[in-house]
Amino acid sequence: MRSVLEVQNLNVRYGEIHAVKGVSLRVEKGEIVALIGANGAGKTSTLSAIMGMIRAEGSVKFMGKDIERFSPWKRAQMGLSIVPERARVFPNMTVLENLEVGAYLVKDKKVFKERLEWVYDIFPRLRERQKQLALTLSGGEKQMLAIGRSLMNKPKLLLIDEISLGLMPKLVDEIFQILIKLNESGITLLISEQNTKKALEISSRAYVLQNGRVVKEGPSGELKEDEEIRKAYLGV
């Protein structure tokens, strides 16, 4: 079977700092794959590089095509999307406008309406707040809006960076439930998470990053039982 995403020997450098050192990973259709690791392990850099938002070396294949030379908007047009760290919604635009921009590539009005209803069904709170400026939303609502904005383009692969960052535990549970639902509706997910426990619960496979390198990988169920991981990340 052809992988949705295949990354080989990815390297990201910020000047002197070598943030991602030869990371290789793949994501199959229908999976939830997690990137776990401590702060500064290179998770965000890896996702940003896959989206093309930062300069990187190495091979990135999406749906069997080499995309490493494509700009982010080109990748978005191919069906790749990212929910960036801390949501990065457009603060001075209303919720609805944010979603409209998300549907920037959707030219058909009917399709747009369907997608909008779909997103509103997933996040009823966005419907309630559709006329509000995005900057007035709470942290959790901003994350929902960021996901909703990505969904408007119905991505084949959704990259989600640190969705749980700064959210209260109850909201984290809620958002992770939604991620599972999204996955069931056919969207493949690659998520980066500091919340290792949650990430391993919802994902089928995971990669553990440390100092920019993949130090472990495997089915999430196995990693959960791994002695080192339990010590280092699960605090057991």
Place this chain on the structure above:
Amino acid sequence: MTLDYLYTLITFSNIFIILSLSLNVLIGYAGQVSLGHAAFFGIGAYTSAVLAVKFGLGYGTTLLLSVLIGGFFGFLLGLPSLRVRHDFLVLATIGLNFVVVALFKYIDFFGGPYGIIGLPAAKFFGKELGTGGYALYTAFWVVIVILLMIYIEKIYLRYGFEAIRENEDAAESIGVSVPLFKIYAFTISGALAGLAGNLWAYQMGMVFPDDFSFPVSITILTMVVLGGVGTISGPILGAVLLTFLPELLRFIQDYRLLLYGIIIVIVMMYQPSGLLGRQGILRKAFKR
């Protein structure tokens, strides 16, 4: 106040409405701050002056070429903006303004410091318009430009532009081609400033380098900021206010730039979105 004087003021006001709306495309929609907008204004004016005086071309041709060449230079400035970001771009636009004015001043072809004089009056179907007619004619262009702005806002361009202004990375990640939209913005903005330059040259009958110097860029910027960045009504209000106020308060004339500086500071402190911006006092007053 004679009627002719009033017509002339209306013409100036119309020209500055077009200038501030064109700058607003850059600042308000694309989020690209330019402090050298007068350069494009000057390029448009000098294009018309050179073509009319030195080559004897008719009004229609000079108008068209002012717009095209203004747009072309806008496009050229847009190219480095793809690499240079925000603060560097601001400096680059200031530099551009000084370079353009210097070229007008020191190259004989452009008439040097004395500029180019003796533009014939614009003729339409062999007739001259007179001051009143010309004011009306510039008003016609204001209407066209406003319609164009409404069109740009309505069509999804607006979302592309706004998304870029708010966050370039996020915009790119949802499929908005930032380079393309920046180039659009710079080209449209340059073309409209070129149009304003043409209207100015034929109103004055002459062009001087200093008419397009850095303080003029600041004037245009003040109009946009005062009225409300990113709106259509804001830059219009700003242009009208700042054209008529100094005329009514003659004693301010010499201190114009000081006044503009104070206006920018006060607006930034108390009305950061401008009088007609989203949080502006005038917008709220109208809503009530």
